[in-house]
Amino acid sequence: MTLTLLLEQIFNGLQAGITLFLIAAGLTLILGIMDFVFLAHGSQVMIGAYAAAAITIATNNFYFGILAAIPITFVCGYLLEWLIIRHLYRRDHMDQVLATFGLILFFNEAIRIGFGPAALFTNFPSSLSGFIEILPDTPYPVYRILIILVGLLCALGIHLFVSRTRVGAMVRAGASNPEMTAALGINVKILFRFIFAAGATFAGLAGMMIGPLTSVEPGMGEPLLILSLVVIIIGGIGSVRGAFIAAILIGLVDTVGRVMLPMLFKTFMSVSTADTAGPALASMSVYILMAVVLVFKPTGLFPPKGA
Amino acid sequence: MKNKFITAVIAAGFVASAGTAFAETIKVGYMTTLSGGAGIIGKQMKNAVELAMEHKGGKLGGMDAEVIFVDDQRKPDVTKQLANKLLKSEKVDVIGGIIWSNLLMAIHKQVTRSDTLLISSNAGPSPVAGSNCHKNFFSMSWQNDQTPEAMGAYMNSAGVKSVYAMAPNYQAGKDMIAGFKRFYDGEVVGEVYTKLGQTDFQAELSALRAAKPPATFIFQPGGMGINFVKQWKQAGMDDVSKLYTVFSVDGISLPALKETALGTISTQTWSPDLDNAINKKFVADYKSKFGGYPSFYAAQAYDTILAIDHAVAKSGSKDTAKMREVLAAGGIPTTRGSLKMNSNHFPIQNFYLREAVKDSDGVVTSKIIDTVFEDHGDAYAQDCKF
Missing domain, CATH: 3.40.50.2300 (Response regulator)
Structure with a gap:
């Protein structure tokens, strides 16, 4: 194990973490501000990936596919909130879980009917397929660096928006005390709808960007949803800053742990035991981290003030 | 007028029952995963089974045939229930299909012990090839290793x-x-x-x-x-x-x-370009009917139906023991040519x-x-x- 390998793994972890952040950012606000348990957030990832892939295939232009898919995911999120979600805010959490679980099934089946059960073929354009030497003799794919950059830009944008703008102040107020915010004459309904659609768009963007790396298929968002729920819990429900830090943390622990733990185990136990224990512990590492955080900080690392 | 009508109905009833009494029907339960992420595999297998039935004119070994498709949802408990339903209420003569080794393990004992043939179109876990093997089980694929x-x-x-x-x-x-x-x-x-x-x-x-x-x-x-x-x-x-x-x-x-x-x-064990008449017809017809190459899963599903067809045709019956004898002897015409059978009812074939x-x-x-x-x-x- 060399230092360059470790550095490369840190880059891999960053990229995974940034992707998770894009998904978790919207979800943490939906859970924190609206107090709404939304399980179908993974479907937004899938919708984004499918929209970008389908348009890219139709127009043969990757950039156009992404540009067109962004408003599509926003509109999907907006309509979803308007048609279904807003009727569920006053229901208890169990109803919300059932209804949004139903939405997962609905979206997966709708995609299967519309695009077929097979994975869609997508790839990024050849102009993005090169490598950058992040260290001598350590080439790193340009496309993955681009994901990191886009993710960081989004994070910066969300941060500036939430902390510096008037609407951002309403969002923060809504996170701390929704009743008081509404009492002050802020239209919480419209605010919620906007947050929901924006959250869907960021999740969709994550889907669009990982589409060319992974297989675009029905149900692709669900594994990411589970991890982003872990991110939200570690970061503190309702905190975008917490979601960012937790997402990077999870990305690093998951990625670096997956590769390094089996290697580490081999230094002090037999190879066959290490081959069994290493991957087992690595797949648990994220959840162990969550448990440890919850023991010391039951409301997460960065709970929003007043919560 | 009314009496005439009743007589006609009774007569029609006699003809109909006489018809069923003479022509035997072989019932095949085909179990695969049609929903969820692996649904694409099951879809290809179902396509291949339907194509095989079409090629055989809807009959197996010249006998009227019925294929019942069931979706195992890739869940062992669902698979067990479905196997039970196929055996007890549908009273099928053969159960075919099954993609996943863990699902096969879940129903292997139940199906083979109830004197029904179980023909795997894919799964080939080591226990059913070795010490836990059963004479009523056949593989139309390979052993996992x-x-x-x-x-x-x-x-x-x-x-x-x-x-x-x-x-x-x-x-x-x-x-x-x-x-x-x-x-x-x-x-x-x-x-x-x-x-x-x-x-x-x-x-x-x-x-x-x-x-x-x-x-x-x-x-x-x-x-x-x-x-x-x-x-x-x-x-x-x-x-x-x-x-x-x-x-x-x-x-x-x-x-x-x-x-x-x-x-x-x-x-x-299989490839779309494998050079024999059965495979050429299968691949060409699959492509024209479903638009795209079949996978090895589809080929093995097709072969499963060909094996049942061969067993019924050669034994002239749907009796489990008689069909088993034919299949165990090997020489089954498939997309991989004439398939030999090993002593554990797994194929001996080229890789x-x-x-x-x-x-x-x-x-x-x-x-x-x-x-x-x-x-x-x-x-x-x-x-x-x-």
């Missing part, structure tokens, strides 16, 4: 001195690497078990790049294969190591991989080396480039005593 065995043997002959092996962390993943190591003589420098259902392999690829093995052996079925091969190419790993695959680059993943997969090598290539229409498919094993039987047959 065999395909990686073939890859191990090929890599010996190709002079590959050391290899890095990667498979998902579950039973089949471990079986595949065990089977590979049984025949591979070189050094296994790394053995990495990835998460089942993993989508991003970048971390593993980084580690692989640092390890610089001359060869890499993978088993990453379904969506994992698409992701792995795609990211392998995107990371430019071809310059670092040579990739050898089993069950990762096939008719299911090729449409999603397209050109990305070109040049990838795998071992398999080919395949490469992903473009066909004359520019569609990416696989082509046989070499035969690794001829008439290869599995390692467990000696433990099987009926």
Whole structure:
């Protein structure tokens, strides 16, 4: 194990973490501000990936596919909130879980009917397929660096928006005390709808960007949803800053742990035991981290003030 | 007037019942995964079964036939319930299909002990090939270990001195690497078990790049294969190591991989270009009917129906013992030619080396480039005593 390998793994972890952040950012606000348990957030990832892939295939232009898919995911999120979600805010959490679980099934089946059960073929354009030497003799794919950059830009944008703008102040107020915010004459309904659609768009963007790396298929968002729920819990429900830090943390622990733990185990136990224990512990590492955080900080690392 | 009508109805009833009394119908329960992420595999298998029935004019061995499709949802409990329903209320004569080894294990005992033939179109776990074998079970695919065995043997002959092996962390993943190591003589420098259902392999690829093995052996079925091969190419790993695959680059993943997969090598018992009359007709008709190449899953599903057809035609009945005798004797006409049967009712067959290539229409498919094993039987047959 060399230092360059470790550095490369840190880059891999960053990229995974940034992707998770894009998904978790919207979800943490939906859970924190609206107090709404939304399980179908993974479907937004899938919708984004499918929209970008389908348009890219139709127009043969990757950039156009992404540009067109962004408003599509926003509109999907907006309509979803308007048609279904807003009727569920006053229901208890169990109803919300059932209804949004139903939405997962609905979206997966709708995609299967519309695009077929097979994975869609997508790839990024050849102009993005090169490598950058992040260290001598350590080439790193340009496309993955681009994901990191886009993710960081989004994070910066969300941060500036939430902390510096008037609407951002309403969002923060809504996170701390929704009743008081509404009492002050802020239209919480419209605010919620906007947050929901924006959250869907960021999740969709994550889907669009990982589409060319992974297989675009029905149900692709669900594994990411589970991890982003872990991110939200570690970061503190309702905190975008917490979601960012937790997402990077999870990305690093998951990625670096997956590769390094089996290697580490081999230094002090037999190879066959290490081959069994290493991957087992690595797949648990994220959840162990969550448990440890919850023991010391039951409301997460960065709970929003007043919560 | 009324009386005449009643007489006519009664007469019609007699004719109808007489009809059913004379013509026997063989009932086949076909179990596969039609919903969820693996639904694409089941869809191809169902397509192939329907194509086989169409080719046989809706009859099996000249007998009227009915095929009942059921969706196991890839869940062992659902599979058990469905098997129960097929046996007790549908009273099927044969149960076919089954993609997953764990599902086969869940119903193997129940079906074979109820004097019904069980014909696997895919799953081939070692227990049912060895000590837990049963005379009423037949495989129209292979035993799990065999395909990686073939890859191990090929890599010996190709002079590959050391290899890095990667498979998902579950039973089949471990079986595949065990089977590979049984025949591979070189050094296994790394053995990495990835998460089942993993989508991003970048971390593993980084580690692989640092390890610089001359060869890499993978088993990453379904969506994992698409992701792995795609990211392998995107990371430019071809310059670092040579990739050898089993069950990762096939008719299911090729449409999603397209050109990305070109040049990838795998071992398999079947290939769309296998040169025999049955296979040519199957592939041509499948392509024209369903628009796209069939996968090996589809071919094995097609062969399952051909096997039942052969058993009924040759024995002239749907009696389990009589059909079993015919199938055990081998010589079953399939897309892989005339299939021999081992003492444990698994096929003895050739294993080919395949490469992903473009066909004359520019569609990416696989082509046989070499035969690794001829008439290869599995390692467990000696433990099987009926």
